[in-house]
Amino acid sequence: MLFSQPTILALDFDGVICNGMSEYLATSWQTYGRIWGLETSEMPDSLGDRFSKFRPLIETGWEMPVLIRALILNIPETEITQNWSSVCQNILDRDHLTSLEIAKQLDGLRDEWIERDVDSWLALHEFYPGIVERLKGLFDSPTKLVIITTKEGRFVDEILNQQAIRIDRINIFGKEQKRPKSATLKQLIAQNQDEVIWFVEDRYQTLQKIVANPDLVSVKLYLADWGYNTARERQLARIDSKVKLISLVDFSQDFSQWDRDQL
Numbered sequence: 001m002l003f004s005q006p007t008i009l010a011l012d013f014d015g016v017i018c019n020g021m022s023e024y025l026a027t028s029w030q031t032y033g034r035i036w037g038l039e040t041s042e043m044p045d046s047l048g049d050r051f052s053k054f055r056p057l058i059e060t061g062w063e064m065p066v067l068i069r070a071l072i073l074n075i076p077e078t079e080i081t082q083n084w085s086s087v088c089q090n091i092l093d094r095d096h097l098t099s100l101e102i103a104k105q106l107d108g109l110r111d112e113w114i115e116r117d118v119d120s121w122l123a124l125h126e127f128y129p130g131i132v133e134r135l136k137g138l139f140d141s142p143t144k145l146v147i148i149t150t151k152e153g154r155f156v157d158e159i160l161n162q163q164a165i166r167i168d169r170i171n172i173f174g175k176e177q178k179r180p181k182s183a184t185l186k187q188l189i190a191q192n193q194d195e196v197i198w199f200v201e202d203r204y205q206t207l208q209k210i211v212a213n214p215d216l217v218s219v220k221l222y223l224a225d226w227g228y229n230t231a232r233e234r235q236l237a238r239i240d241s242k243v244k245l246i247s248l249v250d251f252s253q254d255f256s257q258w259d260r261d262q263l
Contacts, residue, residue, distance in 0.1 A: 004255060004256040005142070005143065005196070005255040005256065006143055006195075006196045006197060006198035006220070006255065007142060007143060007144065007192075007195040007196045007197075008143070008144050008146055008188060008192060008195045008196070008197045008198070009138065009143050009144070009145055009146065009198050009200070010146045010147075010148050010185065010188065010197060010198065010199040010200070010219075011145070011146070011147055011148070011199075011200050012147075012148060012149055012181075012200065012201045012202055012203070012206075012224075012227075013147055013149035013151055013156050014149065014150075014151055014202075014227075014228070015202030015203070015224065015226075015227030015228040015229075016128075016200050016201065016202050016224045016227055017127065017128070017131055017135070017147075017160075018125050018126065018127055018128070018131075018159060019125070019126045019127070019128055020124065020125045020126070020159075021052055021055065022124040022125075022126075023121065023124035023125055024051075024055070024061075024064055025043075025047075025048055025051050025052075026124060027064075027106060027109055027110055027113070028051070028064035028065045028067070028068050028106070029043050029047075029068060030109055031064075031065040031102070031105050031106045031109055032065045032068045032069060032072075034105055034109070035065060035097070035101075035102065035105055036069060036072075036095070044072075047068070047071060047072075050071050051064075051067065051068065051071065054067055054071075054077075054080055054081070054084075055067075055228045056203070056228045056229050056230050056233070057080070057081070057084045058228070059150065059203065059205070059206070060099075060103075060150045060175070061103065061106055061107075061150060061151060061175070062099045062100075062102040062103035062106055063088055063099075064106070065102055065105075065106060066088050066091050066092070066102065067080075067088075069091050069095075070087055070088075070091060073091075075087060103175075107152055110152075110155060114155075114158065118158070122158070122159065122162050125159050125162075127163060128226055128248060129248060130248060130251070130252045131248075131251075132163045132165065133252075134251060134252050135165050136164075136165060143255075144171070145167055145171065146167075146171045146172075146173070146188065147167060147171065147172045147173065147174075148173045148181050148184050148185070148199070149172075149173070149174050149175070150174075150175050150181075151174055151175060152174050152175050152176060153169070153172045153173070153174030153175070153176055154174070154176075155174075156172050156174055157169060157172060180209070181199075181201070181206055181210070182209055182210050182213050182216060185197065185199060185210065185216055185219055186213075186215055186216065189215070189216070189218065189219070196220075197218065197219045197220070198219070198220045198221075198222065198255075199219050199220070199221055199222065200222045200223075200224055200246065200251070201221070201222070201223065201224065202223065202224040202226075202227020202228050202229055203227075203228065203229065204223055204229055204233035204234075204236060204237060204243070207221050207223060207237075207242075207243050211240075211242045211243065220244070221242060221243045221244065222243070222244050222245075222246045222258070223237040223243050223244070223245050223246065224246060224248075224251070225237075225245055225246065225247050225248075226247065226248045244258070244259060246258060
């Protein structure tokens, strides 16, 4: 069933609202240095491009320094692409680390950076074209905006405030919730049983998990083609009856236009 307008629009943050690739790389490199040690603070020339290439594999921020570790160790690209979860876990096991330890280092470094020089930290975040205007346009509309992200909510709040996008803190569901996005969507449904919920995410695997959950069949799902996903994932979305591939141009349009090729 198609609806012309959601009453709740739930958005992922990284890869949908904001492109923080420069910040991810800088923070992950510094975190890598703290955990594994660096002979020099200078980043290898090719690391940025390689890091960006594999960013679609990352589900949660703590994995980013581990990705750098995998690249520094020259683990074959096919192994990283096809078996990222195993590669990630093997690195943790070999170096006697936990995801919690790495996340604590990563978030702590971000907090220190914000405290020391918030402007330089914010400058590394780039909103996708038209996103700021689109979100501000929802302020006085019947659609309530909700953010569901694996990033710490306090960081999301800081970045949004930079552009005067003020969302009630209770409507930002970040990593501190300690639950998958599917569980947050279930909570929204339970608390808003008569509402129409749409969810925009840039990670196809996340949407697949939601599709597989029968409790979430009422949520309309969109894959952001401008985010951290691959050509193959976008092609899968094009033929997926449960997921709609959406472009930035589509996103800027009236909700009634989001599904125009399906009508």
